[in-house]
Amino acid sequence: MRLRGTDVCVVGVGTSEEFGFDLGRSPMRLQAEAFTAALADCGLGRADVDGVATAHGSPTGVDYEEFTAVMGLDCRYVDQAWAHGRWSTGLVAHASLAIMAGLADVVAIVNTVTNGRGYARHLGGLGGHGTVEGLRDTGGGHGEWSVHGVDTPGAATSLVAQRYMERYGASSQDLARIGIGFRENAQLNPMAILRDKPLTQESYLREPVISGPFRRCDYSLANDGATCLVLAAADRAADLRTRPVRVAGAQSIRSNRDGYVLFSRPGLGVGFADETPLRPEHHRVYDMAGVGRDDVDGLYVYDSFSSNVWMTLERFGFCGEGEAPGWIASRGLGVDAALPVNTNGGLLSEGHFGGYNHLVEMMRQLRGECGPRQIEGAEVLQWTTPWGDSLILTR
Amino acid sequence: MSRLRRVGEHRGPAPVVHPETEPFWRGLGEGRLQLQRCTTCGTVRFPLGPVCWRCGGFGHDWTDVATTGTVSAAVTVRRATGDPLWAGEVPLVSAQVDMSDGLRLPGRVLCDPDAPPPHGTPVEAAYLATEDGFGVLCFVLRNGSRVEPREGS
Known part of the structure; x- marks a missing residue:
């Protein structure tokens, strides 16, 4: 394989x-709405799409082959990741590489989430991300240990927060500022x-608990809902409206080992990771983006x-070890902050997609x-993300 | 190494026990905390696995490990939002414990859920028996450990 020297x-x-x-x-239905809206956004038609990538929604989304069949697509490139929210960087990076390699011209990254109190209650065979993975020999997909009562990603991550708060002296008020800021x-x-x-x-x-x-x-x-991103090579993009x-x-x-899938960071010492001072990492995403x-x-x-x-703030060096709560308290997270964070409201308040x-x-911000x-x-x-993956999008 | 005390019955989801990991769970059911030790480099490892993460060696024996440690972090799980088997068991305290030989192991701490032990609290390994004769690792506060209720816990 040889990559074309093209921007995506x-x-x-x-x-x-x-x-x-x-x-x-x-x-x-939700995914079809998102896909249709994304095509209308850029003025492409279904026949232009020759690639589809998805991380099968958790717990209930749409598999790639169902989608191409129902939507009447004819794809020469497909990619499907595990039912987790952790593949966003990977799907975009791999779709970009597929376009650069000539495996596809236009790739739609489509993803849907429905939840057990939403439409998923009508559907059988829920996957879920608690118990089955929680019983892996190595612990669950988010570091949970179902057999010890830490059987959800949230319970596992509460151990991360607990360790952080005791180690660095952060308070419930500090934790609250995150949810309040995104709200x-x-x-x-x-x-x-x-x-x-x-x-x-006060309401927090x-x-x-x-x-x-x-x-x-x-x-x-x-929650329930779907998203779609359409990717294409820069020359193709130039022809669009x-x-x-x-x-x-x-x-x-x-x-x-130090970066197991927990929502922790290296050095915090949660799960079987070493507890060490935070070691600066070189983040090549900046080099690649030239920023x-x-x-x-x-x-x-x-x-x-x-x-x-x-x-994430500490892992990517926006502040030093243990400084994130103070960074948030002094700078804020809003659109007027020196560095706005999650202007959409995030997974905490816009929704988990x-x-x-x-x-x-x-x-939309860049446009x-x-x-x-x-x-x-x-x-x-x-x-x-806390796992160290990253994308940089530029205008 | 000292034998673990049986401090109750395990009521959560049963551990997945398969031939390669059976000695761990069987050992716990007999009051022994034993883990895999690499026969090439001597590294004792957790979690369980067929290969030594340090040297890549496949050979291992099972060795008794330290049964005392201190709490790294403990939380009170108040709502069982995952496996319904836990619904009757909450609130419960679960923790990761830094063992005196350097391993970090997970397990419930059998204590007042309004007073989950803070970092550094001395604890001792124990086990909860399963119906199949296996055991699930847990911890109890060591003699003399007193924990004050935690605000908002």
Whole structure:
């Protein structure tokens, strides 16, 4: 295989008509809405799409072959990842490489989530991400240990937050600032599921405690909805009616014993990772994009749980070890902050769409379409997760 | 190494026991905390696995490991949002424990759920018996460990 020396762009984005807890529409229907909206966004037709990639939604989404069959697509490139929200970087990077390698011209990255209190209750054979993986010899897909009562990603991550808070002296008030900040961002986003549910320090403390330091609003939402991103080579993008956004840089999840899939960071010492001082990492995503961390105009974090934001800020060097709570307290997370974070409201308040909703938001921000939550002059936006993967999109 | 005390019955989901990992669970059911030790480099490993993560060696024997340690982090799980088997058991305290020989092991701490032990609290390994004669690792506060209730826990 030989790669063509071409840039790859996001040329179109779309979502289901709504995001919500119970929309009454099947995963296929939601995904078809998002796909159709994304094609309309960039002016392409179904026949132009020759690649489809998906991370099968958790717990219930749509498999690639169902989708191509139902949508009447004829694809020469498909990719499907595990039912987790952790593949957003991978799907975009692999779709970009597929385009560069000539395996496809136009790839639609389509993803749907439906939850057990939404449309998934009508469907059999829920996958779920608790018990089955939790009984792996190595522990669950998020470091959970079902056999010891830590049988959900949230309970496992509450151990991460607990260790962090004891090690660095962070408080419940610090934790609350994350959910509150994203809830405020959500109020400016008409798609955000919790846009009309204000959150304050006082109301945060009234939320029921679920595990460890986590209250309800430290958890991302379980919801229904779909997203679609359309990728194409830069020359193809130039012919389209919308302004494309460059996939400027990528780096994968880093996977090793110290980076098990927990929502922790290396050095914190949770799971079987070593407890050490935070060691600076070299993040090649900046080199590939030709930008520095200080050039980033807005940060998008995989916030399945609130404490992920602490892990990610420190792992990517936006602040030092143990400094994330103070960084958030002094700078804020809103659109007017020095570095806005999750302007869409994040998985905590817009909804949990695997982070693909953050990528949709990044595209819209870079096209200047975000109205009252627009980051002024946004040119460089970064997607990050606690696992160390990242994308940089540029105008 | 000292034998673990049986401190109750395991009521959560049964551990997945397969031939390669059976000695661990069987050992616990007999009050022994034993893990795989690489016969090439001597590394004792956790989690269980067929290969030494340090040297790649396949050979191993089972060796008794330390049964005391201190809490690294403990949480009270108040709502069982995953496996329904835990619904009748919450609130429960679960922790990761830094054992005195350097391993970090997970397990419940049988203690007041309103007072989950803070980092550094001395604990001792024990086990909960399963119906199949296996055991599930857990911990109890060591003699003299007193834990104050934690706000918002």
